[in-house]
Amino acid sequence: MSTAQDAFAVTLRDLERQFGDFVAVNRISLDVRQGEIFGFLGPNGAGKSTTIRMLCGLLEPTSGQGTVAGLDIRTQREEIKRCIGYMSQKFSLYDDLTVEENIDFFSGIYRVPKEKKAQRKTWVLDMAHLQEHRHTRTGLLPSGWKQRLSLGCALLHEPRVLFLDEPTSGVDPLSRRSFWDLIYQMASEGVTVFVTTHYMEEAEYCDRLGLIYRGELVALGTPGEMKGSLMADQVLCVSCDRSHDALGVAATVAGVRDAALFGHDIHLMTEDAEHLAPRLRQALEAAGFQVGTVERITPSLEDVFVSLIEARDRADGAQQEFKA
Amino acid sequence: MFERLYRMLVKEFIQVLRNPRMRAVLFVMPVAQVIVIGYAVNTDVRHVPMAVYDLDRTPATRDLIARFEGSGCFDVVRRIATEPEIQEVLDSGEARAVLRLNRGFAEALSGGGSAQAQFLLDGSDSNTASVALTYASRISADFNRSLLEQRFSRTAGVRLDAEPIVLVSRAWFNANLDSRNFFVPGVLAMLVAVLTIILSSMSIVREREVGTMEQIMVTPIGRLEFILGKTIPFAIIGLVDVALIALIAVFWFRVPMLGFPPLLFLGTGLYLLSTLGVGLFISTVSSTQQQAMMTAFFFMLPAFMLSGFVYPIANMPKVVQVLTYLNPLRYYLVIIRGVFLKGLGLEVLWPQMVALCLLGATMLLLAAGRFRKTMS
Numbered sequence: 001m002s003t004a005q006d007a008f009a010v011t012l013r014d015l016e017r018q019f020g021d022f023v024a025v026n027r028i029s030l031d032v033r034q035g036e037i038f039g040f041l042g043p044n045g046a047g048k049s050t051t052i053r054m055l056c057g058l059l060e061p062t063s064g065q066g067t068v069a070g071l072d073i074r075t076q077r078e079e080i081k082r083c084i085g086y087m088s089q090k091f092s093l094y095d096d097l098t099v100e101e102n103i104d105f106f107s108g109i110y111r112v113p114k115e116k117k118a119q120r121k122t123w124v125l126d127m128a129h130l131q132e133h134r135h136t137r138t139g140l141l142p143s144g145w146k147q148r149l150s151l152g153c154a155l156l157h158e159p160r161v162l163f164l165d166e167p168t169s170g171v172d173p174l175s176r177r178s179f180w181d182l183i184y185q186m187a188s189e190g191v192t193v194f195v196t197t198h199y200m201e202e203a204e205y206c207d208r209l210g211l212i213y214r215g216e217l218v219a220l221g222t223p224g225e226m227k228g229s230l231m232a233d234q235v236l237c238v239s240c241d242r243s244h245d246a247l248g249v250a251a252t253v254a255g256v257r258d259a260a261l262f263g264h265d266i267h268l269m270t271e272d273a274e275h276l277a278p279r280l281r282q283a284l285e286a287a288g289f290q291v292g293t294v295e296r297i298t299p300s301l302e303d304v305f306v307s308l309i310e311a312r313d314r315a316d317g318a319q320q321e322f323k324a
Numbered sequence: 325m326f327e328r329l330y331r332m333l334v335k336e337f338i339q340v341l342r343n344p345r346m347r348a349v350l351f352v353m354p355v356a357q358v359i360v361i362g363y364a365v366n367t368d369v370r371h372v373p374m375a376v377y378d379l380d381r382t383p384a385t386r387d388l389i390a391r392f393e394g395s396g397c398f399d400v401v402r403r404i405a406t407e408p409e410i411q412e413v414l415d416s417g418e419a420r421a422v423l424r425l426n427r428g429f430a431e432a433l434s435g436g437g438s439a440q441a442q443f444l445l446d447g448s449d450s451n452t453a454s455v456a457l458t459y460a461s462r463i464s465a466d467f468n469r470s471l472l473e474q475r476f477s478r479t480a481g482v483r484l485d486a487e488p489i490v491l492v493s494r495a496w497f498n499a500n501l502d503s504r505n506f507f508v509p510g511v512l513a514m515l516v517a518v519l520t521i522i523l524s525s526m527s528i529v530r531e532r533e534v535g536t537m538e539q540i541m542v543t544p545i546g547r548l549e550f551i552l553g554k555t556i557p558f559a560i561i562g563l564v565d566v567a568l569i570a571l572i573a574v575f576w577f578r579v580p581m582l583g584f585p586p587l588l589f590l591g592t593g594l595y596l597l598s599t600l601g602v603g604l605f606i607s608t609v610s611s612t613q614q615q616a617m618m619t620a621f622f623f624m625l626p627a628f629m630l631s632g633f634v635y636p637i638a639n640m641p642k643v644v645q646v647l648t649y650l651n652p653l654r655y656y657l658v659i660i661r662g663v664f665l666k667g668l669g670l671e672v673l674w675p676q677m678v679a680l681c682l683l684g685a686t687m688l689l690l691a692a693g694r695f696r697k698t699m700s
Contacts, residue, residue: 108331
């Protein structure tokens with residue numbers, strides 16, 4: 001194993017997966033460093049889960065290479081399974097087993113050494129705040145608690161790489177927050193975290209992001225890089241009354257590439273915000289709207305993704321809309 | 325290997341036994357069913373309702389009718405007075421047979437000649453009809469013989485002693501030809517098959533539907549560990565059920581147990597390999613529990629029909645007979661009937677045991693081969 005590969009917990013080289021004629025993942029290449037929290041973003045059906053499943057040995061790649069913890073995802077699938085943790089969007093512990101029975105089951109399946117079993121069980125129960133509920137049937141727990149238990153069971157064998165496939169979908173914001181605290185804790189202990197999500201605020205928590213759209217890797221970088229250099233467009237934020245109606249007018253002004261509502265404000269993508277601002281105010285006022293501020297803002301990650309995806313759509317000449 | 329298998333077993337047992345409804349399905353239902361079916365599944369023909377149309381009304385006709393009544397095979401439920409009533413009782417099902425004795429019956433006999441009696445049967449239930457016909461022929465033969473004896477002693481003054489040939493018949497293994505002795509072991513085989521096939525055909529596909537399968541697939545558990553973990557608990561449950569049902573057969577229905585009981589369990593163990601193998605195979609090729617259920621039924625129905633459970637395999641067309649060699653039930657029925665009723669040992673039953681072993685191993689290997697730790 002080369003040293004370059006050792007530095008990376010996960011590497012993908014032209015990884016591709018087809019289902020019949022449909023290309024779910026189209027020649028993706030990227031590297032994830034040890035101890036990094038890597039966020040894999042994209043709309044539903046973009047190929048996030050397919051990629052993660054290939055990395056976890058659940059799906060065979062159609063072509064391309066990949067390694068996880070230095071092991072080949074084509075030929076060393078069972079070895080990989082010993083050193084990764086996996087948790088999917090669908091809650092996948094046994095509902096009819098108690099919390100403790102679920103922990104014991106996975107602890108046995110992963111063959112956690114005998115002398116460590118009790119300690120790991122305590123760790124999971126503490127981490128998931130389920131000490132008092134150890135004899136509760138798992139199916140009766142609220143979904144946020146279940147997710148913590150799922151994470152705990154995926155970490156029982158102290159994996160080096162943790163794959164999380166939309167781990168917080170359907171979980172309330174507070175639980176989501178505490179879930180991310182756990183992920184940070186893991187990362188600080190040297191675990192590499194590969195997480196998919198479509199929540200933009202979660203994307204901000206990641207060290208590095210990859211944006212996947214229609215099976216292709218559209219952008220790769222830190223959240224800061226994404227908002228800066230990767231964003232070709234500038235964003236104008238316009239506050240005005242009846243913003244819903246104003247949106248239609250604003251979109252027709254020359255130089256506006258795209259317009260979208262953001263709460264009561266309108267966000268406009270443009271190549272040159274400075275020149276557009278006065279013309280825009282004029283156009284809106286002429287149409288009878290009360291215009292407040294018009295200012296250039298730092299784009300949010302959501303702006304970045306909308307912009308990147310629309311750029312890709314324009315390039316593809318396709319008409320598909322991005323549903324955030 | 326053993327730690328994972330042990331954990332799988334613990335988990336499967338908890339899942340099966342924790343649910344009260346499941347416990348009832350596994351242990352109460354088979355017992356209740358064998359009791360009910362044990363009484364119901366019976367091809368013995370007794371007390372056939374019959375009507376009599378006696379136009380002669382003489383001592384001779386009364387004697388013949390009394391012989392029918394006294395046989396225990398027939399109950400005279402109605403005496404008919406007019407012709408159209410014959411149609412009526414047979415149509416309504418009030419009687420399954422009608423004995424018609426014309427005027428002049430006694431007169432014809434007394435002249436030393438022969439008289440005719442008509443016996444009408446409802447043939448829609450062919451089994452009952454043919455058995456009833458046999459009984460009727462036997463009754464009329466007895467009647468003839470006693471008539472002949474009377475005539476001889478009267479005319480020749482000698483006793484007519486014996487017929488040229490006397491057939492002395494005895495049914496071995498089931499002296500009273502009690503059909504229950506034949507069917508109760510069959511019911512046992514059927515119930516255990518239903519139970520284990522359904523349980524196992526649901527097991528893997530349920531995990532797939534619920535989503536736990538995906539989690540299992542990313543663990544380093546081996547295919548064999550998983551398949552065994554799914555097989556052993558159901559096999560144990562199947563053996564417990566066989567023990568329960570066998571006890572009921574012997575102590576409730578008085579089915580003789582002439583053989584060595586452990587042999588029954590050896591045979592059952594091998595039989596369960598096949599039923600569980602079939603069930604798991606169905607589970608690996610189905611994507612929903614509904615599909616699995618349907619497939620299981622499509623397997624079970626022909627398996628019961630073509631097993632010799634009710635319809636003798638020897639009566640089937642050659643092509644179908646060949647098919648039955650693939651049916652585990654066929655071999656198991658020979659084993660349990662052999663152990664229960666004939667007291668057979670391994671020296672006779674080994675071919676059946678070997679056949680079950682081969683079938684079971686093949687099915688389990690097929691199931692294990694179909695089971696992948698990757699998604700399609």
